[in-house]
Amino acid sequence: xxxxxxxxxxxxxxxxxxxxxxxxxxxxxxxxxxxxxxxxxxxxxxxxxxxxxxxxxxxxxxxxxxxxxxxxxxxxxxxxxxxxxxxxxxxxxxxxxxxxxxxxxxxxxxxxxxxxxxxxxxxxxxxxxxxxxxxxxxxxxxxxxxxxxxxxxxxxxxxxxxxxxxxxxxxxxxxxxxxxxxxxxxxxxxxxxxxxxxxxxxxxxxxxxxxxxxxxxxxxxxxxxxxxxxxxxxxxxxxxxxxxxxxxxxxxxxxxxxxxxxxxxxxxxxxxxxxxxxxxxxxxxxxxxxxxxxxxxxxxxxxxxxxxxxxxxxxxxxxxxxxxxxxxxxxxxxxxxxxxxxxxxxxxxxxxxxxxxxxx
Amino acid sequence: xxxxxxxxxxxxxxxxxxxxxxxxxxxxxxxxxxxxxxxxxxxxxxxxxxxxxxxxxxxxxxxxxxxxxxxxxxxxxxxxxxxxxxxxxxxxxxxxxxxxxxxxxxxxxxxxxxxxxxxxxxxxxxxxxxxxxxxxxxxxxxxxxxxxxxxxxxxxxxxxxxxxxxxxxxxxxxxxxxxxxxxxxxxxxxxxxxxxxxxxxxxxxxxxxxxxxxxxxxxxxxxxxxxxxxxxxxxxxxxxxxxxxxxxxxxxxxxxxxxxxxxxxxxxxxxxxxxxxxxxxxxxxxxxxxxxxxxxxxxxxxxxxxxxxxxxxxxxxxxxxxxxxxxxxxxxxxxxxxxxxxxxxxxxxxxxxxxxxxxxxxxxxxxxxxxxxxxxxxxxxxxxxxxxxxxxxxxxxxxxxxxxxxxxxxxxxxxxxxxxxxxxxxxxxxxxxxxxxxxxxxxxxxxxxxxxxxxxxxxxxxxxxxxxxxxxxxxxxxxxxxxxxxxxxxxxxxxxxxxxxxxxxxxxxxxxxxxxxxxxxxxxxxxxxxxxxxxxxxxxxxxxxxxxxxxxxxxxxxxxxxxxxxxxxxxxxxxxxxxxxxxxxxxxxxxxxxxxxxxxxxxxx
Numbered sequence: 001x002x003x004x005x006x007x008x009x010x011x012x013x014x015x016x017x018x019x020x021x022x023x024x025x026x027x028x029x030x031x032x033x034x035x036x037x038x039x040x041x042x043x044x045x046x047x048x049x050x051x052x053x054x055x056x057x058x059x060x061x062x063x064x065x066x067x068x069x070x071x072x073x074x075x076x077x078x079x080x081x082x083x084x085x086x087x088x089x090x091x092x093x094x095x096x097x098x099x100x101x102x103x104x105x106x107x108x109x110x111x112x113x114x115x116x117x118x119x120x121x122x123x124x125x126x127x128x129x130x131x132x133x134x135x136x137x138x139x140x141x142x143x144x145x146x147x148x149x150x151x152x153x154x155x156x157x158x159x160x161x162x163x164x165x166x167x168x169x170x171x172x173x174x175x176x177x178x179x180x181x182x183x184x185x186x187x188x189x190x191x192x193x194x195x196x197x198x199x200x201x202x203x204x205x206x207x208x209x210x211x212x213x214x215x216x217x218x219x220x221x222x223x224x225x226x227x228x229x230x231x232x233x234x235x236x237x238x239x240x241x242x243x244x245x246x247x248x249x250x251x252x253x254x255x256x257x258x259x260x261x262x263x264x265x266x267x268x269x270x271x272x273x274x275x276x277x278x279x280x281x282x283x284x285x286x287x288x289x290x291x292x293x294x295x296x297x298x299x300x301x302x303x304x305x306x307x308x309x310x311x312x313x314x315x316x317x318x319x320x321x322x323x324x325x326x327x328x329x330x331x332x333x334x335x336x337x338x339x340x341x342x343x344x345x346x347x348x349x350x351x352x353x354x355x356x357x358x359x360x
Numbered sequence: 361x362x363x364x365x366x367x368x369x370x371x372x373x374x375x376x377x378x379x380x381x382x383x384x385x386x387x388x389x390x391x392x393x394x395x396x397x398x399x400x401x402x403x404x405x406x407x408x409x410x411x412x413x414x415x416x417x418x419x420x421x422x423x424x425x426x427x428x429x430x431x432x433x434x435x436x437x438x439x440x441x442x443x444x445x446x447x448x449x450x451x452x453x454x455x456x457x458x459x460x461x462x463x464x465x466x467x468x469x470x471x472x473x474x475x476x477x478x479x480x481x482x483x484x485x486x487x488x489x490x491x492x493x494x495x496x497x498x499x500x501x502x503x504x505x506x507x508x509x510x511x512x513x514x515x516x517x518x519x520x521x522x523x524x525x526x527x528x529x530x531x532x533x534x535x536x537x538x539x540x541x542x543x544x545x546x547x548x549x550x551x552x553x554x555x556x557x558x559x560x561x562x563x564x565x566x567x568x569x570x571x572x573x574x575x576x577x578x579x580x581x582x583x584x585x586x587x588x589x590x591x592x593x594x595x596x597x598x599x600x601x602x603x604x605x606x607x608x609x610x611x612x613x614x615x616x617x618x619x620x621x622x623x624x625x626x627x628x629x630x631x632x633x634x635x636x637x638x639x640x641x642x643x644x645x646x647x648x649x650x651x652x653x654x655x656x657x658x659x660x661x662x663x664x665x666x667x668x669x670x671x672x673x674x675x676x677x678x679x680x681x682x683x684x685x686x687x688x689x690x691x692x693x694x695x696x697x698x699x700x701x702x703x704x705x706x707x708x709x710x711x712x713x714x715x716x717x718x719x720x721x722x723x724x725x726x727x728x729x730x731x732x733x734x735x736x737x738x739x740x741x742x743x744x745x746x747x748x749x750x751x752x753x754x755x756x757x758x759x760x761x762x763x764x765x766x767x768x769x770x771x772x773x774x775x776x777x778x779x780x781x782x783x784x785x786x787x788x789x790x791x792x793x794x795x796x797x798x799x800x801x802x803x804x805x806x807x808x809x810x811x812x813x814x815x816x817x818x819x820x821x822x823x824x825x826x827x828x829x830x831x832x833x834x835x836x837x838x839x840x841x842x843x844x845x846x847x848x849x850x851x852x853x854x855x856x857x858x859x860x861x862x863x864x865x866x867x868x869x870x871x872x873x874x875x876x877x878x879x880x881x882x883x884x885x886x887x888x889x890x891x892x893x894x895x896x897x898x899x900x901x902x903x904x905x906x907x908x909x910x911x912x913x914x915x916x917x918x919x920x921x922x923x924x925x926x927x928x929x930x931x932x933x934x935x936x937x938x939x940x941x942x943x944x945x946x947x948x949x950x951x952x953x954x955x956x957x958x959x960x961x962x963x964x965x
Contacts, residue, residue, distance in 0.1 A: 005920060183916040202886065202912045209912075225916050240920045254921030261924045282924060292923050295930075299918060331888065351914040355930040356937070 001051040002257070003239040004079060006037070006071065007250030009058040009268075012094065013130040016191040017184060021252030021266045022058045032272050034067050040249050040264075040275035041074040046257050047245075050079040052236040054088045059115075061095035065103045072107050086111050086149075086235040093131040093139035101146035111234075112143055113180075116152040119170035120163035127158050127184075133170075140174040149232060151178025156208040157200045158184050164208045168215040177232035181212045182225050206349055213345060222301045224348045241300050243293040249276075259284050286313075294321060295355045298334070303342025317341075324357045362580075362615040363436045366546045370438045370575065370619055372455055372488075374480055375465035376473035376832065380495045384465065384527035384536075385423075388439060389606065391533050392425040422561070422573055422619055423606040429541055437540060438619035440560065440575075442479070447708030448687075449836070450655050451561070453482055454635045457651055458560045458575035458619060461489040461544030463536065464515065466522075468494050468502035471803065472510045474773040474832040480515050489544045492522035493536060498529050506800065514799050547617030555579035555587070555640040557614070557622075558649050562632040564683045568600075570626035571608075574638060575619045577649060581638070582613045587624065590637040590648040596624035629686030657689050657705025658766065658837070659712055659732050659816050660749040662859060663719075664701030666950045667726035667939055671700045677723035678702060681715070688715050693750070697859040697943050698728060698953065703750060709816055728953045730859050734812045737764040737840050751861040754847045757898055763863075764840035766812040769794070772823065773805050774831035781826040782806055789814035790865060809838060813863070848873055850880070851894040851901075855944040859953060869895075870902050877905040883952040886910035891946050 010025035010033075011018075053075065063071075075081070088111040089104055096114065104112070116136045118124050124132060131139075143150050154171060156164050171179060183205055186196035200208075212227070219227035223241060226234065239246050248255045252266030262281035265271045270279075284292070290313055297304035309317040317325070325341055328334040333347035333354055347354060375381035425437040442455040456462065462483045466472055472480075483490055492515075494507045508519035523539060525532025561573035574581075581587065585598045602610040603620040614620045626632060634655070637648035665674045678690050688711065693703035706712040712732060719725050736748045739762045740755060748754055770791075774782050776798075783793070786808040794807035810819075815835065823831050848869050850860035860880075864872050873895025880893050884907050895903040915926055940947040 003920075183914075185916060202910075203908075206911045224914060224918070237919070240918070240923065243923065246920055248920065252921075256920065256923070263921065284924065288924075288927070292927050295927065296918075296923060349912055349914060350910065352930060352933070353910075353913050355927070356934055359927070359930055359934050 001049045001082070002047050003052045003054065003236050003244065003246035004050045004075070005236070005246055005248040005250075005253055006053070006055050006060070006075075007058060007248065007253040007264075008055060008060040008063060009033075009251050010062050011057070011059045012062060012092070013128070016128040017186070019187040019190050020058065023268060025059070025062045033268070034070055036272045036275040037250055038070055038074040041071075041078050043276050044078060044247060044249075046247050046255075048078070048080050050075075050081045050085060052086045052088070052239065053081060054086075054236040055109075056090050059092050059095070060089055061091035061100070065107075068104075068107055081108075088113065088234065088236050090115060091139075091143075093135045096139035096142055098142050098146070101142055105146060110147070110149060112147045112150040113178075114139055114143055114150065114152045114176075116140065116171075117155045118158065118163060119167045120160070122160050123155075123158040123163040123167070126160075127155060137170070137174075140176070144174060144176070149177060151176050151180065151228075151232070151234075153180045153182065154212075155182050155184050156212065157205055159198070161200065161204060161208075164211065168212060172215060177229045178234065179212075179216060179219065179227045180225055181209070181227070183209065209349060210345070220301065221345075221348070224299045224343075224351050238300075241296050243289070243296045259289060290315075290320065291358055294358055298341065298343050298347070298354050298358075299351060301342055303334075303340050306339045306341075321358055324360055328354055328357050362551075362613070363618070365548070365551075365617045367433065368436050368438070368547055368617045369461065369540050369544045370440060370459045370547060370617070371461040371463060371540055371544055372440045372442050372459045372483075373463045373465055374442070374476055374483060374490075375495075376467065376470075376476045379465050379467040379470070379473075379476070380527045381465055384463075384493075384495065384525070384533070385439060385441065387527050387530055387533040388425055388437075388537065389423065391537065392427045392437070422604055424603040424619065427537055427541075430538065435541055436618075437537070438575075440619060447706070447711040449478070449482070450653060450707075451634055451687075452479060453486070453651065454558070454560045456483055456486050456488060457635075457649070458558055459488055460547055461491065461540060463540075464490050464492045464511070464517070465495050466492065466507050466511060468496045468504055468507050468524075469499050471503075471507055472514050472773070472799070474771050474805070474834040477514060477773070477805075478771065478834040478836075480517075484516075490517055491536070491539050491543055492517055492519070493525050493532070494522050495525050495527055497524045497531065498526040510799060514805075549576075549578040549616040551578070551580060551616040553578040553616075554643045554645040555581055555585075555638065556645045556649055557581055557638040559589075559632065559634055559636045559638060561634060562629055562686070564629050564685075568623050570623070570629055570632050572622045572624075572626075572632060572638075573619075574614070574622055576614050576616050578616050579640065579643075579645075580613050580615045581622065581640075583611075586641040587622075587638050588641050588644065589631075589633070590639055590645075591633050591652060592631075592636075594631060595641055596626060598622055598624050600624075628683055630682065632686065655687070655707065657707060657735075658812060659706045659709055659734060661704060661706075661712060661732040662693055662695060662698070662701055662730035662750070663690075663704050663716070664695065664698040664728040664730075664859075664953075665725070666728040669725045669727065673723070674702065674719075674725060674727070677719055677725055680723070681718060685715070685718075687711065695730075695752075695859045697857045697941055697948070698730075699941075701728075705749065709820065728950050730953060731862050732816050733863060734766050734816055736845065736863060738762075739764075748863075751847050751863050752858045754863065757846070762842050763845045765843050765845060765863075767809055767838045767841050768812050768815060768835040769838050770808050770810050770815065770833060770835045771805060772808070772831055772833050773799070773803060774827050775802055776804055777802075778827040778831060779804060779806065782823065782831060785819070785822055785826060786810060789819060790868070810835075811841075811843065811865070812837070846897045848876075849896045850876060851892075851896055852884075852943050852946045852948070853889075853892050854894075856896075857943050857948070866897070869897050873897075873903040877903045880952055881905040881907055884946070884948055887945075887947060889945065 009022045011022050012025050087109050089109045090113045092115045119133045121133050186192045216227040221227050245257050251271035253264045255262050260283050262278045265277045265279045306317045329336050334341050373381045422440045428434050440455050440458050442452045492511045511517050512519040523532050523535050556577045557574045563571050565571050588595045600623040635652040639645045665671050689705040690702045694700050738746050740759050741761045791808040791810045797805040844866040846866050848862050848864045849856045877893045877895050890909045891907040893905040894901045940949050
């Protein structure tokens with residue numbers, strides 16, 4: 001059983017902070033792209049059983065019903081999708097209408113993520129988003145009516161700084177079962193790189209992060225950036241965090257199958273000429289897989305049980321990482337509870353320190 | 361056959377950077393056919409890559425030109441190139457001692473600059489015949505009358521005798537050569553007297569070892585002769601000698617009045633002293649030529665391997681560099697904070713920069729440089745006297761009777777518009793005003809006595825900044841003077857970091873300490889624990905800054921594709937940490953040591 005990821009690399013407006021593979025959307029996705037995506041799915045030579053499907057982007061919600069039908073038809077031909085499988089879909093507030101929501105449900109989509117980012121017009125302007133706060137509210141209302149399993153993505157660390165409190169309050173009012181809160185980062189490639197010195201001070205960043213932790217106290221803070229009511233965790237993302245296998249389709253999408261981490265060609269022309277062609281494919285060594293697995297698990301509040309490590313790798317966690325883990329426990333980044341290592345709130349906030357210690 | 365004395369002329373060119381010395385030398389080479397047009401490369405005499413980039417001559421080169429004058433007589437003209445910077449003033453004076461005449465090159469648009477003036481005075485002291493040349497007369501901004509007036513009033517030479525030229529356009533070249541023949545006296549000296557030859561330069565050649573540049577003052581030097589260096593008595597056999605045309609051209613002998621090279625299996629430049637006298641072992645001269653000095657370094661700094669570079673690589677590079685540059689000194693040194701490294705001594709600040717740059721460029725090294733300092737003379741209460749080249753050697757305050765620091769006299773030529781700013785800078789640098797001379801309505805010469813330590817810090821950069829590049833600086837060493845000097849220590853979480861200690865004036869300690877601490881505060885990344893940065897004099901803490909404890913180090917979004925990429929990023933971060941210097945429990949990035957160099961340039965706080 002693997003996860004299936006589909007990368008839909010189109011956006012109506014390119015957000016200046018985003019570092020994903022994307023291109024501006026002009027009316028309709030080019031047929032060439034849908035052809036290529038379908039071809040890639042048809043050619044795929046890996047496992048047949050899918051336990052989750054996730055449409056990410058870019059902006060999957062720009063696709064028309066017809067385009068989505070073609071993709072779903074290819075998916076169901078190639079994969080046996082488990083009846084209880086999560087079929088997740090990212091949508092921008094602009095694209096959300098009662099009709100669109102109904103269509104997505106009819107196609108089998110059972111989990112919707114709304115790209116709200118903020119409920120404050122000032123912050124949305126700073127982030128260069130296409131929608132305003134009003135559209136975000138409306139989209140959330142409609143989505144909550146159509147989907148029981150839905151969530152929203154929020155970004156903190158934007159300006160005005162005080163907008164974050166308003167956004168948290170507005171988010172609570174919509175009571176989504178799932179919330180992702182991402183700290184704004186100024187990556188080297190997107191236009192925002194030039195504005196890196198605007199980044200909020202670490203103390204502000206942490207204050208906003210902890211404000212979310214407090215605001216969503218009824219949710220489980222189950223991953224560094226994610227909150228969910230019990231049973232509403234993102235099943236697809238959990239695959240990544242547990243370092244399980246997944247296949248990615250679309251330009252620049254990554255896969256992890258048979259110990260090989262690979263990436264699709266990301267330039268559109270290359271991808272369309274050779275769907276599924278790889279720009280890189282790295283056979284990870286057993287020790288690389290082990291350390292990546294531990295690092296990923298320790299992004300999750302559920303942490304890593306010693307037993308799980310032994311079952312997966314036939315080795316002892318204590319022998320491999322005992323010393324590093326004890327140091328992290330001492331630093332207050334991890335807790336050791338009955339043979340299960342889990343990150344504390346501080347361990348979330350300084351999660352890379354855990355990775356650094358494990359890499360020894 | 362030896363050229364008769366009256367057919368030889370030995371001369372050098374005195375000029376400010378960018379006033380056209382190299383271009384004029386190129387014209388001479390072309391006019392005399394020394395370099396044919398086909399092989400001509402602009403500025404043939406500036407051989408080092410660094411020299412071309414900076415437009416200055418670091419190592420001098422000499423060249424022998426053959427020229428048939430208007431009267432049909434063939435002359436040998438030896439152009440002796442001089443180093444172009446204040447740090448090498450002793451070497452300049454030795455190059456001049458090999459000449460009878462000098463061309464004083466003045467830019468028609470810019471007039472006389474400080475460095476030109478200092479060198480012109482040196483030439484006058486040595487009784488050289490000076491021919492003023494006003495260059496760049498083709499420029500729209502050329503003001504020939506202004507240049508003439510300055511030659512008269514500032515340098516004290518006859519402005520009417522100046523030749524008008526444009527080296528770039530080739531104007532005046534022949535007239536200059538005719539003037540050299542007509543006005544510069546031929547060399548004197550008895551060709552049958554015991555050999556006395558002046559070493560005015562030496563370079564290292566990978567295949568031949570040390571190549572000495574020499575001017576025979578009396579007697580003759582022959583191939584196969586056994587010679588002796590009069591400063592240290594070392595003897596060598598002459599394997600080869602000859603002249604530069606500018607290509608190397610072997611000969612059987614060098615006669616009185618001639619300029620050329622000598623090669624005699626000398627393996628290291630350290631063994632060759634500029635200004636030394638060569639004589640014949642079989643028939644030695646009783647006294648050496650006047651003017652020889654041991655050159656002592658004025659500026660010191662620590663040099664430590666960083667990044668991928670290790671100690672052995674640095675040691676090898678220093679050994680190899682010293683083969684072809686004997687002007688700097690180095691001794692092994694160690695620092696608690698930086699580990700094993702070297703302490704280097706330089707003739708001046710530019711010299712220091714050049715050596716550091718050559719090490720990094722030619723040997724591909726990554727280096728950490730400590731704050732440069734001067735040598736201090738310390739008189740201890742016990743009566744003992746010591747020279748301190750490193751702040752960490754400073755005795756405890758109660759053991760010190762007196763500390764003396766070297767002073768210089770700075771001569772700054774500046775447009776009058778910047779006079780106020782220049783004086784403020786000098787005052788800020790503990791300068792003692794001497795006088796101001798006006799060159800004309802627009803420019804003046806400012807004389808200040810300054811502690812060398814203050815000049816070493818960032819004086820030159822700031823002078824250039826406040827004068828928009830127009831002010832020029834020349835200095836000479838005066839003497840040692842007692843001062844209220846203290847050692848300023850930097851402590852991280854209470855532990856002193858030896859590599860960050862400096863000797864400063866007591867009145868400036870707090871200001872410098874504050875700048876150092878705030879700069880460090882920005883350079884030291886947040887760590888697990890709060891880091892206290894303190895500046896202290898003796899046991900007294902004068903400044904405190906804090907690096908708050910780390911609160912955040914996280915990748916917010918981590919999805920499928922990012923897992924391996926994230927691991928690699930962490931591995932790189934890990935490597936970066938390894939390259940940091942561990943001071944107690946504090947990790948200090950190497951940039952912290954380097955960025956501290958420009959203490960006073962820190963204006964952003």
